[in-house]
Amino acid sequence: MDTVLYLAHTQSDETLSKGALEALTAAKELTAQLGSANLVVAILGGDVQTAADSVADCGASKFLGVSGEAFAQSRYATDAAAIEALCRTAQPAIVLCGSSSRFNRVLPGVASRLGGCADLHATEVKADGGSTSITRWYYRQRIRAAQVRDKRPWFVALETGSDAPWITAGGKAAVESVPVALPESSLRTTVEGLQKPPGQTQTIRPDADLLYVAGAGWTKKQADGEAHIQDAESIILDFLGKTQASLGGSKSLVDISGTGQAVLSFMTHLNQIGQTGAIPRHPKGLSTCCHGEEPHAVGWRFIHERRAINLDANCGWAHGKADVLYVADAFEVMRKVNALLEKS
Amino acid sequence: MGFHIVVCAGIVPDPLQTLEPITGPQGPALKNEMMLPAVLDPWAKHALFEAAHLAAKTPDSKVWLVSMAPKTKLQQVMMSIAQKASFELVALDGPASGFTDSQAVAEALAAAINAISGLDRKRLLVFGGWESASRGAGATLQIVGERLGIVEQFQGVDELSVTASGSLRILERVEGGMHQISHCDGPPAVLGWATGSLPEPPNNPQVGMANMRTLMPALQKATAAGVAVDGKSFTSVEVPKQRRDTRIVKDASTDDIAREIMEWIKG
Ligand SMILES: Cc1cc2nc3c(=O)[nH]c(=O)nc-3n(C[C@H](O)[C@H](O)[C@H](O)COP(=O)(O)OP(=O)(O)OC[C@H]3O[C@@H](n4cnc5c(N)ncnc54)[C@H](O)[C@@H]3O)c2cc1C
Numbered sequence: 001m002d003t004v005l006y007l008a009h010t011q012s013d014e015t016l017s018k019g020a021l022e023a024l025t026a027a028k029e030l031t032a033q034l035g036s037a038n039l040v041v042a043i044l045g046g047d048v049q050t051a052a053d054s055v056a057d058c059g060a061s062k063f064l065g066v067s068g069e070a071f072a073q074s075r076y077a078t079d080a081a082a083i084e085a086l087c088r089t090a091q092p093a094i095v096l097c098g099s100s101s102r103f104n105r106v107l108p109g110v111a112s113r114l115g116g117c118a119d120l121h122a123t124e125v126k127a128d129g130g131s132t133s134i135t136r137w138y139y140r141q142r143i144r145a146a147q148v149r150d151k152r153p154w155f156v157a158l159e160t161g162s163d164a165p166w167i168t169a170g171g172k173a174a175v176e177s178v179p180v181a182l183p184e185s186s187l188r189t190t191v192e193g194l195q196k197p198p199g200q201t202q203t204i205r206p207d208a209d210l211l212y213v214a215g216a217g218w219t220k221k222q223a224d225g226e227a228h229i230q231d232a233e234s235i236i237l238d239f240l241g242k243t244q245a246s247l248g249g250s251k252s253l254v255d256i257s258g259t260g261q262a263v264l265s266f267m268t269h270l271n272q273i274g275q276t277g278a279i280p281r282h283p284k285g286l287s288t289c290c291h292g293e294e295p296h297a298v299g300w301r302f303i304h305e306r307r308a309i310n311l312d313a314n315c316g317w318a319h320g321k322a323d324v325l326y327v328a329d330a331f332e333v334m335r336k337v338n339a340l341l342e343k344s
Numbered sequence: 345m346g347f348h349i350v351v352c353a354g355i356v357p358d359p360l361q362t363l364e365p366i367t368g369p370q371g372p373a374l375k376n377e378m379m380l381p382a383v384l385d386p387w388a389k390h391a392l393f394e395a396a397h398l399a400a401k402t403p404d405s406k407v408w409l410v411s412m413a414p415k416t417k418l419q420q421v422m423m424s425i426a427q428k429a430s431f432e433l434v435a436l437d438g439p440a441s442g443f444t445d446s447q448a449v450a451e452a453l454a455a456a457i458n459a460i461s462g463l464d465r466k467r468l469l470v471f472g473g474w475e476s477a478s479r480g481a482g483a484t485l486q487i488v489g490e491r492l493g494i495v496e497q498f499q500g501v502d503e504l505s506v507t508a509s510g511s512l513r514i515l516e517r518v519e520g521g522m523h524q525i526s527h528c529d530g531p532p533a534v535l536g537w538a539t540g541s542l543p544e545p546p547n548n549p550q551v552g553m554a555n556m557r558t559l560m561p562a563l564q565k566a567t568a569a570g571v572a573v574d575g576k577s578f579t580s581v582e583v584p585k586q587r588r589d590t591r592i593v594k595d596a597s598t599d600d601i602a603r604e605i606m607e608w609i610k611g
Contacts, residue, residue: 074518074524075526076486076495076496076497076498077495077496077497080495100519101499101500101516101517101518101519101524102518104482104499105486105497105498105499105500105516106486106497107483107486108446108481108482108483108484108486108487109486109487109489109490109495109497112447112450112486112487112490112491113490117445117447117574117575117576118483119481120481120482120483121480121481121482133579136480137480138442138443138478138479138480138581139356139357139363139442139477139478139480140359140477140480141480142363142583143363143365143442143581143582143583144580144581144582144583144584145372145443145578145580145581145582146578146579146580146581147576147577147578147579148576148577148579149575149576149577150575150576151574151575185495186495188496188528188529188530189496189526189527189528189529190526190527191524191525191526192525192526192527193524193525194518194522194523194524194525195515195522195523195524195525196521196522196523202520202521203521204520204521205520206519206520210609243609268521269502269538269539270517270521271521272539275359275386275477276359276386276387276477276539284608284609286605286609293360294359294360294362295359295360305608306588307605307608309601309605313592313594318590319590320586320587320588320590321586321588321590322588322590323588323589323590323591324590324591324592324593325590325591325592325593326593326596326601326604326605327592327593327594327595328593328596328598328601329598332598333598333601333602333605334602336598336599336601336602337602337605337606337609339602340602340603340606341606344606344610
């Protein structure tokens with residue numbers, strides 16, 4: 001009987017992330033599709049009991065845990081040792097988890113160590129007639145492929161937004177603690193903590209309902225022959241504050257910001273959407289002052305509803321890529337949207 | 345003591361090109377793949393610039409660029425990249441396709457790194473992009489690291505600084521636009537770079553001339569790298585339908601547009 005190992009790590013508050021709970025839905029479905037498979041839950045973190053309890057009623061035959069101070073930190077050497085130990089105990093055919101920076105850093109290496117294989121950034125996993133397959137994208141979201149693999153264990157990290165999170169009342173899980181032998185050399189790295197981009201307002205919100213994209217047009221000369229960067233800043237920040245939308249930018253805009261010019265001080269490379277930027281997932285996206293082009297448009301792959309405001313009725317990216325293009329001045333429209341939001 | 349920095353960088357089609365998948369003799373491939381203009385993989389290019397910058401300010405350092413692609417493509421791309429940063433090329437004549445598996449590519453890269461003469465493992469930093477713009481696997485560097493026995497690994501790196509004691513302070517991208525700050529007591533380490541913080545350097549003919557001395561011999565002696573299929577097969581490869589039926593709203597008042605957007609956001 002094949003084992004599907006659902007792998008998760010705790011967050012700093014010892015809970016599981018939304019992405020991790022989405023992957024649990026997928027793991028349960030995959031186990032059911034495989035017929036005779038067995039679901040095992042494995043969690044690593046500082047203390048895993050709270051997280052295990054939150055999914056105690058997920059139907060797993062076993063709960064494995066690696067916990068302790070060394071595993072509270074997101075660090076390759078210790079994470080690799082922990083996941084290796086969990087896999088040697090569970091002997092899984094498939095290891096399924098939610099995508100996270102912590103797992104993305106470590107899984108391919110562990111898979112290789114175990115003689116298996118790994119696919120990060122999967123958008124779907126399913127089994128048909130006993131055969132597991134995944135869907136993922138190549139060439140920065142331009143080509144979609146479904147693929148199967150012979151090697152086991154096969155690690156699959158599912159992108160967030162691929163499934164609904166599995167949330168129940170939970171219960172009390174009997175967690176079997178898996179020992180991990182850590183050589184001293186595995187502690188050569190220490191994690192100091194997290195840092196916000198220096199002096200920046202927090203503008204990236206992966207769980208937001210709306211992605212708000214600003215293009216270089218915000219910094220360009222307007223009808224009166226002047227650029228209005230202060231206005232642009234305050235309109236955008238006002239909108240983000242009122243909607244809690246996540247902020248994206250075109251490459252042209254973030255590159256201008258990077259040159260140290262006094263433009264949109266809160267915009268960094270981390271905001272960039274597209275081929276050489278981020279490819280976020282949000283139900284809706286609003287693009288403003290952005291002309292796009294293909295390297296930008298691929299960043300919108302996982303944005304379901306898309307609208308754009310551009311002065312140019314022939315805006316190349318909006319045509320065929322957005323649902324609605326408003327041919328208008330984004331300064332004027334967004335000021336009015338902000339006023340309406342203020343009233344509502 | 346300086347660093348020995350090995351940058352792993354593939355080449356990818358210019359992102360402005362239209363890509364169309366076809367089925368080739370070895371599985372999926374791109375239509376006219378050999379004809380498409382190519383560039384150095386963007387995130388790996390940032391890694392190369394960061395490597396050159398670090399080497400330039402750390403005496404007794406050296407940069408190697410390990411790159412696998414069809415020889416003719418490598419030659420084209422190297423001619424332009426050689427103007428921007430000092431490095432010694434280690435060329436592998438092999439596929440640049442995104443459909444080749446990262447495990448197989450990583451094994452070829454690790455073997456090439458192992459074969460670099462004079463490379464000091466105690467001073468080794470393996471750099472690359474945290475993801476390629478072709479395979480987008482985000483896996484190759486980690487496997488290279490495992491093959492070389494390096495378990496100090498960092499991905500999505502935007503900043504590396506070397507402290508007075510020689511330890512490495514590293515900023516990695518994590519969720520929500522934040523960076524994780526880690527300290528590693530020193531090399532060897534693997535760093536998969538995101539954008540980093542350096543602008544693209546201007547062309548420097550002197551650097552180009554110096555690189556040329558080693559570039560052509562490296563290209564000439566590039567050996568064919570075997571890349572196994574490694575148990576992966578594709579059941580479908582397609583460019584999904586992308587065209588949306590865009591409603592163009594022209595000549596509406598900004599009040600009406602604002603109201604419509606507001607309703608859509610709230611709805
Ligand atoms: C190797 C490579 C990689 C790339 N990767 C990326 C990537 O990852 N992400 C990315 O975004 N780009 C990327 N690009 C660049 C991309 O091709 C485009 O050049 C870029 O996205 C254009 O940015 P933009 O639309 O903001 O700027 P512009 O092209 O300058 O467009 C500005 C727009 O603003 C509009 N505008 C101006 N004022 C107003 C107003 N008052 N109201 C409404 N509209 C207004 C104008 O009509 C215009 O359409 C890449 C390019 C290359 C070559």
